[in-house]
Amino acid sequence: MAYFPASLENLIDRFASLPGIGRKSAQRLAFHILSLSDDEAESFAESIRKAKKEVKRCKICRNYTDQDVCQICSSDRRDRSKICVVSDPKDVLSLERAREYNGLYHVLHGVISPMNHIGPDDIGVKELLIRAAENDVQEIIMATNPDTEGEATAMYISRLLKPFDIKVTRLAYGIPVGSNLEFADDATLTRALEGRTEI
């Protein structure tokens, strides 16, 4: 009972295959594409092709880049003694936005997750160890997400880094700035208490 033309059904299927896009949203998006001008639709298609073709991973930190080595890794203004390990390219943006960190990054593109068959080899752990061994890195900051898998990944990597003479740290847990104690969950409050500092 498909009354839409095949190419429209196909476009809906494509959109529906994207994460977080259900069937109804996919329909809405496909209809929107049809409502664009020919040029606009063409440049949408072209932007997918171009991004896929040009964007690769930085040879050093694995962050997305269109060069061999990304802007951050090739900058001479960054502190090369620190590497911040994040699970996702988005997290680099978040940290950069805070303008507090001036070191380098290492992007895992995921976390260790046996359920999903993602092991250390899939998330560039070896590359991190090579960086730790080769350069004069003094500190590696684990900044994976504070959930079970993020934690486990951070613990796993920090154990591997033990033999190196490098300080391994973890982002602080605590109450988010500007939030309300009332809404903080127990685990966060526990960590906030444990990590309390003198004022």
Place this chain on the structure above:
Amino acid sequence: MAYFPASLENLIDRFASLPGIGRKSAQRLAFHILSLSDDEAESFAESIRKAKKEVKRCKICRNYTDQDVCQICSSDRRDRSKICVVSDPKDVLSLERAREYNGLYHVLHGVISPMNHIGPDDIGVKELLIRAAENDVQEIIMATNPDTEGEATAMYISRLLKPFDIKVTRLAYGIPVGSNLEFADDATLTRALEGRTEI
């Protein structure tokens, strides 16, 4: 402070320009595209191009089709004496799913909305009048959405159809089947009472 490569930023912008897609979702979608294989990304781009190229509006009912005349309008199993007027191609699918209606459709692709500069000429009202005049249509069923603009559009069109010797009807308002009186709003309840039928 854009640390993503230009082509990735561009793809994120494209996704963010789609209806209902915010900046964060756009990022997630763009990252998903990067995680696809080259072939998959290519066929995503191609499906946009192809849909845009092949899908056009049926010459008769203005529904989306890849032919000159759509499946429904060209079918000899449909009752050609009835035309159901809907505002959106999606609504054709919904009505077809109910398997109750066997007539033809007329797709407005919108509703009259002076605020958005959408007038009768933009939604194929003239084409509907031509169909009403030319063929032996006996009934035109207004099935625009039961909101202010949908209502106004239905009223406007039904007034234009007055001179023709055609029955103009409207979908019934009432309590949705399977729902709960408790949650029905006042307007719906009023309409349900007004439209009560003997059992």
